[in-house]
Amino acid sequence: xxxxxxxxxxxxxxxxxxxxxxxxxxxxxxxxxxxxxxxxxxxxxxxxxxxxxxxxxxxxxxxxxxxxxxxxxxxxxxxxxxxxxxxxxxxxxxxxxxxxxxxxxxxxxxxxxxxxxxxxxxxxxxxxxxxxxxxxxxxxxxxxxxxxxxxxxxxxxxxxxxxxxxxxxxxxxxxxxxxxxxxxxxxxxxxxxxxxxxxxxxxxxxxxxxxxxxxxxxxxxxxxxxxxxxxxxxxxxxxxxxxxxxxxxxxxxxxxxxxxxxxxxxxxxxxxxxxxxxxxxxxxxxxxxxxxxxxxxxxxxxxxxxxxxxxxxxxxxxxxxxxxxxxxxxxxxxxxxxxxxxxxxxxxxxxxxxxxxxxxxxxxxxxxxxxxxxxxxxxxxxxxxxxxxxxxxxxxxxxxxxxxxxxxxxxxxxxxxxxxxxxxxxxxxxxxxxxxxxxxxxxxxxxxxx
Numbered sequence: 295x296x297x298x299x300x301x302x303x304x305x306x307x308x309x310x311x312x313x314x315x316x317x318x319x320x321x322x323x324x325x326x327x328x329x330x331x332x333x334x335x336x337x338x339x340x341x342x343x344x345x346x347x348x349x350x351x352x353x354x355x356x357x358x359x360x361x362x363x364x365x366x367x368x369x370x371x372x373x374x375x376x377x378x379x380x381x382x383x384x385x386x387x388x389x390x391x392x393x394x395x396x397x398x399x400x401x402x403x404x405x406x407x408x409x410x411x412x413x414x415x416x417x418x419x420x421x422x423x424x425x426x427x428x429x430x431x432x433x434x435x436x437x438x439x440x441x442x443x444x445x446x447x448x449x450x451x452x453x454x455x456x457x458x459x460x461x462x463x464x465x466x467x468x469x470x471x472x473x474x475x476x477x478x479x480x481x482x483x484x485x486x487x488x489x490x491x492x493x494x495x496x497x498x499x500x501x502x503x504x505x506x507x508x509x510x511x512x513x514x515x516x517x518x519x520x521x522x523x524x525x526x527x528x529x530x531x532x533x534x535x536x537x538x539x540x541x542x543x544x545x546x547x548x549x550x551x552x553x554x555x556x557x558x559x560x561x562x563x564x565x566x567x568x569x570x571x572x573x574x575x576x577x578x579x580x581x582x583x584x585x586x587x588x589x590x591x592x593x594x595x596x597x598x599x600x601x602x603x604x605x606x607x608x609x610x611x612x613x614x615x616x617x618x619x620x621x622x623x624x625x626x627x628x629x630x631x632x633x634x635x636x637x638x639x640x641x642x643x644x645x646x647x648x649x650x651x652x653x654x655x656x657x658x659x660x661x662x663x664x665x666x667x668x669x670x671x672x673x674x675x676x677x678x679x680x681x682x683x684x685x686x687x688x689x690x691x692x693x694x695x696x697x698x699x700x701x702x703x704x705x706x707x708x709x710x711x712x713x714x715x716x717x718x719x720x721x722x723x724x725x726x727x728x729x730x731x732x733x734x735x736x737x738x739x740x741x742x743x744x
């Protein structure tokens with residue numbers, strides 16, 4: 295089969311793309327509103343049918359081509375991290391969770407007490423990442439926390455990725471108590487060494503096995519069988535592939551309905567071994583999630599954050615607050631005219647600017663140090679608000695980010711802005727495992743400047 299379908303079921307839009315594997319090119323694409331209110335398969339099937347039709351294929355070919363699907367509908371993947379102490383293993387666990395495409399809704403450190411367990415329950419995670427102790431280091435804290443979860447009759451899936459010396463024994467304790475548990479390698483085997491790959495794969499496995507089917511997004515099991523990854527996980531994989539093919543530092547800003555995600559891939563250099571090296575590991579490939587910045591549900595949060603960052607004065611706040619409230623009250627809102635589109639661009643620009651400030655400075659994300667983005671060569675904008683905007687207006691949003699001299703972080707010195715109009719980052723990430731050459735060619739052609 296020379297063609298495949300790549301689709302993303304997002305919180306607002308469902309996007310589908312048809313990729314020619316021989317040419318490594320996009321031959322058809324479509325987007326429809328996500329049908330969360332009924333069954334997400336309705337929107338997914340409609341998007342795929344439209345994309346296949348635009349690729350010049352008939353309806354009979356829709357079911358014949360392989361489907362690669364990711365999803366962030368229904369809130370995506372909610373992850374809680376429980377670690378040894380806040381600045382080392384808990385922070386390492388948080389970073390791993392973000393890299394796995396999760397929305398990290400809770401971070402706890404130290405021995406879980408009754409109040410801590412109540413707070414963990416209140417966060418309503420889909421998965422708990424239980425970490426603690428470097429290999430050969432502390433075993434008491436992770437042992438206490440695993441035993442506490444077992445005695446509490448915890449039923450949310452747990453990924454256990456702590457000290458290897460007690461990991462298997464604690465997995466047995468959890469399993470015997472009826473806790474769904476998956477074992478992974480230690481996320482912080484040694485001080486300063488962050489090892490995310492095994493835990494990231496385990497979180498992905500748990501997401502597919504336990505979470506997708508439990509969201510109530512679709513009747514039957516077809517949707518759960520189709521989904522291969524959480525959308526942010528697929529996108530980060532696509533970002534990593536793109537960084538490899540363009541050969542330099544890059545940043546992606548994805549402005550969504552509920553969150554604004556920032557991904558950055560930096561080239562490891564002599565900074566890794568310097569005196570400022572973090573004990574939780576150097577974070578070369580990173581993702582941050584700003585849950586208060588979005589175009590719909592979180593639009594009022596954009597206004598509040600922009601005021602705090604002194605990007606809006608009182609008059610600007612008053613003018614934009616009402617429009618943001620309308621969008622938050624109606625997540626299905628679509629711009630009806632030029633005035634609405636101007637407001638959309640304004641909210642998007644503020645969300646992207648604040649999100650990049652936070653990502654680069656580290657403040658508000660739990661990071662003690664920020665990200666050095668001065669050598670970034672490529673700034674990619676993603677999200678429906680940018681894809682559906684006038685091309686010049688969309689690039690203008692990214693240009694505002696690149697000229698944000700008051701943000702308190704050193705700007706990229708020579709970055710080229712580009713918008714992922716065809717939504718190939720998710721497609722590239724979905725294809726990277728089975729078709730890595732195709733994924734690289736696709737991303738280079740549409741975003742790399744070829």
